Amino acid sequence: MAVTDYLRERFFPHMWCPGCGHGTVLNSLLRAIEELGLNKNNIVMTSGIGCSARISGYVDFHSLHTIHGRALAFATGVKLSKPGLKLLVPMGDGDALAIGGNHFIHAARRNIDITAIIMNNRIYGMTGGQFSPLSGPGKKATTAPYLTIDREFDIVELAKAAGATFVARSTTYHAKESIEFLKKAIDHKGFSVVEILSQCPTHYGRKNKEGDAPQMLENYRNNTAKIGSKALADDPSLIARGIFVDVERPEYCQEYDQIIERAMKE
């Protein structure tokens, strides 16, 4: 199938700004799904609120565009009630780690078979450029005219600590790498997290003098390195890319099936 077969073209053009990285993430995601040969009827995409969340409207899957921060809680209900479905949950900074942070760590703790795709653009884009829990200190935002003092979350470390059984990070510059990570994440039985650094030239890039979209993509090339690489060993200030966790642990819905078996016997 062509990638466009996974899109609801009648709902285009999309609402993302020129140069936004989210379209690249969508592209990588659809290619991953195409390469895995998944049936569209078996995929449910659940999203929250924000630029990233609009992905769910554009894809020709069962799509559930919910409320801010709660996409993983909705997805948990869908998955547990029908475990045969594949659950994909694209999220932005706020959905995943601010208002939705609690659901993120608990979905990871349960190891429920859901794929969380976190599009990290270090800003609240839809509301016009307020800092997020991923912005980090010293950044300019409409709610930080004197620069941010908040430290940022490291999504990889947080996901690992909370119990996610697959954790990877890539960028929109590394679109092909993202496809590989997304394929593995979707195939993984358990809670999988793929963080993709995604540029927001309109609100983050402009305010923080990081240039336009091509410049921000260049930065992703120059400021990141594969885990285990010499470049990363030589310069630990680079952001590590790669698969950080890929382990097997009991999956929540499978465990619940055993509860049903026990309950029916007694």
Next chain:
Amino acid sequence: MTKQIMFLQGNEACVEGALYAGVEFFAGYPITPSTEIAEQLSGRLPERGGKFIQMEDEIASMCAIIGASLTGKKVMTATSGPGFSLKQEAIGYACMAEIPCVIANVQRGGPSTGNPTHVSQGDINQARWGTHGDHNIIALTASNHQDVFSITVDAFNMAETYRTPVILLLDEAVGHLREKLILPEKGELPIVDRLRTSVPKGVDYHPYLPREDGRLPMSDFGGDHRYNVTGLFHDMWGFPSNNPKVVNELLRHLVDKIDNNIRAITRYKEHYMEGAEYILLSYGSSARSAIHLAQNRRAKGEKIGVLELQSIWPFPSELVREKCAGAKAVLVVEMNMGQVMAQVKMAVDEPGKIFLANRIDGKLITPSDIKQLLRVIQGRGV
């Protein structure tokens, strides 16, 4: 065949009713005084292949049942005051996206943490207007375990019929009281199942295009029809729209689908109402004391009756106006500062005849509490 008779809590009667109605999925978070509903269903659901999940918070519980409902399951959550507050945004989502679900709110004293282990009926208005924006809602209640059972069945039936969240407004006194329940046999009470679309595979299915009768047939997630569900105003495909015509029509549809069916939704009971000069209008555990008083006074020849409401929202204004028309006075018996009384005053022709007999200190209102006010109104002194 002899009927099965149980001795149980009101919360357990609610569980029995939910199972009878066919609940398949429950998500919840522990909170007094509703916790027994979650505890019971954690055991009862998997026995029949259903699913129970204890979520990380009240909000997540509400969201999880909405997700589960979209896969075609009958779903429920249970909570109390603070948890009911937390669920409101997601309840609004279920209103907007028209997703059947049942929310039991076993009321306790509020605001805030309030009086967790004591009775109140303070969430009447929150059930109606807790979530933001214009919308409509169904809220049901009951005063004894037999009625808790059947009203719970009604709640599931109405959620499916009208594609809406239904609030079960129970209270701590009924929830924790133990009394008899005669379990209805299968088929004794009607059960409404999910109305699914007959649109075949490959044909464009419009999830938000109502049929002539106003109902919206659903298609389960995982089925042949892939569509969008959103909390934004949306067109007949479920795709976001801010087109004024679309917004106007959807909001009117959400309000009208319930208001236009108020007769079918209204549930009430009359006790000693023949020729009643004084009417005690009540609901939930308060109605038990009202009925007790009416029974005693009738025995002494006084014409006192009880109009017991079992559906609070949409408020049955016409019924209340009609039933209260000939009365010398109507005492609204409730455990709040007059939330239903305000509705009654708006419904009747002579609001000056409406009085509030309330108690708000966490104790169940007693027949003598009501009698004291009644004597004053009757001009018989304090």
